[in-house]
Amino acid sequence: MVMKLARKQVQALTPYLSARRIGGSGDVWLNANESPFDNEYQLNFSRLNRYTSCQPEDMIKAYAAYAGVSAGQVLTTRGADEGIELLIRAFCEPGDDAILFCPPTYGMYAISAETIGVERKIVPLKPDWQLDLTAIGQNLNDVKVVFVCSPNNPTGNLVSKEDIITLLEMTRDKAVVVIDEAYIDFCPEASVVDLLAEFEHLAILRTLSKAFALAGLRCGFTLANAALIEVLQKVIAPYPVPLPVEEIARQALSESGLARMKFQVLDLNANRAYLQAGLGMIPGVKIYEGWGNFMLVEFPDGDALFKATWDNGIILRNSPIENCVRISVGNREECEKTLTFIRNYYQ
Numbered sequence: 001m002v003m004k005l006a007r008k009q010v011q012a013l014t015p016y017l018s019a020r021r022i023g024g025s026g027d028v029w030l031n032a033n034e035s036p037f038d039n040e041y042q043l044n045f046s047r048l049n050r051y052t053s054c055q056p057e058d059m060i061k062a063y064a065a066y067a068g069v070s071a072g073q074v075l076t077t078r079g080a081d082e083g084i085e086l087l088i089r090a091f092c093e094p095g096d097d098a099i100l101f102c103p104p105t106y107g108m109y110a111i112s113a114e115t116i117g118v119e120r121k122i123v124p125l126k127p128d129w130q131l132d133l134t135a136i137g138q139n140l141n142d143v144k145v146v147f148v149c150s151p152n153n154p155t156g157n158l159v160s161k162e163d164i165i166t167l168l169e170m171t172r173d174k175a176v177v178v179i180d181e182a183y184i185d186f187c188p189e190a191s192v193v194d195l196l197a198e199f200e201h202l203a204i205l206r207t208l209s210k211a212f213a214l215a216g217l218r219c220g221f222t223l224a225n226a227a228l229i230e231v232l233q234k235v236i237a238p239y240p241v242p243l244p245v246e247e248i249a250r251q252a253l254s255e256s257g258l259a260r261m262k263f264q265v266l267d268l269n270a271n272r273a274y275l276q277a278g279l280g281m282i283p284g285v286k287i288y289e290g291w292g293n294f295m296l297v298e299f300p301d302g303d304a305l306f307k308a309t310w311d312n313g314i315i316l317r318n319s320p321i322e323n324c325v326r327i328s329v330g331n332r333e334e335c336e337k338t339l340t341f342i343r344n345y346y347q
């Protein structure tokens, strides 16, 4: 009954099927691109009677220093997911404007737009998973925000920087280009952060959920020039950063926190190479080179393999790409268990 009171858009909406909602049971969890490292933090629970600052200065300065931008170019949000929503809410008129994105890619661009009542233009990636710039150019009417994910989830590849520059040139004075860099800490040299100097309509999404091992914290950042950040500040909630989030983020972004993150990234990148090499030796299995803490793997029978691992307590993520399964990079033991199971499965 109450569902009928909801907006039509909301009635029709299928919520994002997160790994957490899908569930599963077992002891190897490689389905949500989470970090296997459960790091320790100190919490000081005083001053909880007071509201927090909307954009805590120390935390913003620390992330700005890490990202190589100025504090005025940083906005913190409840995960990168809130950044996606703010960008759509701030730049797209419901019913008139559209977003554009290029599947297979992250699911939240479509869901946020749908929730807000903003049209979605879909221009699939080319077979090599790079941008189809011609088709994007033909579909830019009414588009106010273009989302590009690099490294892309779930394919794992980097989007060509040259293509991103062409896209930025095509969209100047027309649309905001959002580069989702949720996994960039695993390959920091591939960031497009240097392009902020040239393009005022570029926004970059970052998060502490992946390489910083803080998915449960819900802390993300949007990087952009001050004028764009100011627009987002108009639509953000007044107190988006809970006090414990501020405290933990500051520790994660301290010198020792950053050193630990970089060490863990090296470890995970080595585990990814291990999985890649091991799976690549199994006849019929195709590996795609990945740049985040996950990889896409094509099996002769992806659905059956996904189910077999699931039934044996190894929880992976099925993907919309035929016969492909996305495997998060866990600790060495989890990777070994997974590799051993898959090797035996195909024997």
Ligand SMILES: *Cc1c(COP(=O)(O)O)cnc(C)c1O
Residues within 6 Å of the ligand: 033, 078, 079, 080, 081, 082, 106, 149, 153, 180, 182, 206, 207, 208, 209, 215, 218, 219, 220
């Ligand atoms: C995980 C992920 C996010 C969301 O990150 P949160 O900060 O946890 O909201 C955004 N984009 C991509 C591509 C992701 O994989």
